[in-house]
Amino acid sequence: MGRLFGTFGVRGIVNENITSEFALKIGMAFGTLLKKEQPNKELWVVVGRDTRVSGEMLENALISGLLSVGVNVIKVGIAPTPAIQFACRYFKTDGGVSITASHNPPEYNGIKLLEANGLGLKKEREAVVEDIYFNEDFERVKWNEIGRLEERDIIRPYIDTIKSRVDVDVIKRRKPFVVVDASNGAGSLTLPYLLEELGCKVVSINAHPDGHFPARNPEPNEENLRGFMKIVKALGADLGVAQDGDADRSVFIDEKGNFIQGDKTFALVVKAMLEENKGGLIVTTIATSHIIDEIAKQYNGKVLKTKVGDLIVSRALLEHNGLVGGEENGGVIFPDFVLGRDGAMTTAKIIEIFAKSGKKFSELLEELPKFYQLKTKRHVKGDRKAIVAKVAELAAERYEIDTTDGTKILFEDGWVLVRASGTEPIIRIFAEARSEEKSKEYLNLGLSLLDEALKS
Structure with missing residues (x-):
């Protein structure tokens, strides 16, 4: 810092x-x-x-x-x-x-x-x-x-360039029904109009610019989107998409009203782009699901893992000539277009993938490799990085670890990551496995190691 x-x-x-x-x-x-x-x-x-x-x-x-x-x-x-x-x-x-x-x-x-x-x-x-x-x-x-x-x-050139990067004809033929929650942010001026021009049927909420953010907190997480999830299902839409205040991220809801983790929509983009380009380098963070690794193996891709942060991912994409990058929070980066997370481009690509598939959005997601991910956080006092370093010291005695960013303990069927927030007095714990039971087990392991580190 x-x-x-x-x-x-x-x-x-x-x-x-x-x-x-x-x-x-x-x-x-x-x-x-x-x-x-x-x-x-x-x-x-x-x-x-x-x-x-x-x-x-x-x-x-x-x-x-x-x-x-x-x-x-x-x-x-x-x-x-x-x-x-x-x-x-x-x-x-x-x-x-x-x-x-x-x-x-x-x-x-x-x-x-x-x-x-x-x-x-x-x-x-x-x-x-x-x-x-x-x-x-x-x-x-x-x-x-x-x-x-x-x-x-810049709005018109931006929208027009996104349209030039996807198959508008295939989208217009399927005419997806999309509900948009622009969070009263900057995406109010772009996303509803882009989707209409792509040929979608669009219903927009919170799509007038208002810096008070009267409808909801601009963070597009599951807790803040519960009302929106119900709207998507009630309207019978094909999918919903919600953005944050500056529209660099897009988070998706399926036709059943389910909140979709950003790793999964990123995985859909990775799969499509590896198929289109017959392989390539994917850049993502240490906290992103191993779904990405599995897809890369299947479609001639390679994966480079970095510390958490879209700027870090973007710079790695530029330095290593990467194909696409992303994070677990719904941020996807298309480096030949914008060297940063891009919510509108992500949405257009997901809509294209959906239109080409002829399937329901939930069916597309079901085809992805199966992993279960759990997340939690602990408010802590003191030097967060020193606490996580102590976790690494304790874990290294018993497990294989990766200290690229925090402490990541690796298992054959999953992992757990204990990482200090760079902006808040919290430590985040992410766990993932091929079964929900194992994911809970690994999350509890991360929490117990954190407790041990806090006591020492």
């Missing part, structure tokens, strides 16, 4: 640690970094935001900071984070900024700085931005050298 930036950008509570002054100085610091790196170039940065109430305030402040150091700005307004990442490549800018707190509650906001290719800023460059910020080493320009501001649309 840096002095400001976490795993991807910085976020916090508005007008406490995320203020207009903060955004102004981040804009100045980021612009100064770009000028130091390319002193004789006309520089452009794309800036966009999600629907949060504080977004316009922070956007205006950050843009002012960029302009004050002579950097030109393309303002795209409210847009999904993946659309802003796409805009970096589309407009050929020198970088980008997404003002978002993703799935956090409405009182939060944050700032993600982007490379010219749309990938999250490298840690080395973030460190320079931090130095400039704290030293206030800003390269302000003369009055006649202040940057220019242009407003452009």
Whole structure:
């Protein structure tokens, strides 16, 4: 972790640690970094935001900071984070900024700085931005050298490019019935319209932008989607899809109203893309289901496991020329399109897979390799990483372990992962096995090792 930036950008509570002054100085610091790196170039940065109430305030402040150091700005307004990442490549800018707190509650906001290719800023460059910020080493320009501001649309190019990447004709022939919950977030401006243009019958809820998130918490987990699950089943839809606040993730509900773990929809995408490309490299995290490993074996794929974090997965995809990447939380990354999680592209691909299959969505999921995964978490005090290191020490005496990220104990038929959260005072425990009984056994093992570590 840096002095400001976490795993991807910085976020916090508005007008406490995320203020207009903060955004102004981040804009100045980021612009100064770009000028130091390319002193004789006309520089452009794309800036966009999600629907949060504080977004316009922070956007205006950050843009002012960029302009004050002579950097030109393309303002795209409210847009999904993946659309802003796409805009970096589309407009050929020198970088980008997404003002978002993703799935956090409405009182939060944050700032993600982007490379010219749309990938999250490298840690080395973030460190320079931090130095400039704290030293206030800003390269302000003369009055006649202040940057220019242009407003452009990215929603239409983003939707059109997604449509060009899937078989629209096969989708139109099946005309899937899809219910969308856009969480009053940035996906309100993209996903319902994309699905209609793909030929789906669409019913939308929570699809008007509202930064208060009046309908539900923007985190698309099973607890927050219980009402939505009932709606999907009651309407007789083929499937439902729900997004988070900045629309970089899509979570799916089958026609029976069942919540589908992100590993499974990621697995459907992996299977389809390995078949289409006759193999390839899949990048995922240490916490993702071994369903992915099984599918890779069947379809000539290879799997690279990384630490948890979409930025880590995205960078590994770029460095190793990966085909597709993803996480267990519903985030799928198509690196030749956007170097980050992309909820709309994920949805379009799942709809295409569904349309081509001629099967029910639940039937497609039933065809996947069978694994049972359980998840829990413990609130803890003290150094979380030190606690997990103690778990590793205890486990290494008895089991085969992997310490890529946390402590993962490996068995022939499953695994258990004990991992410290990077943002909250909690330790997460994930367990998976080929039977529900074994999965419970492994989860309990992880909890008992954690208890042992806490006592020592």
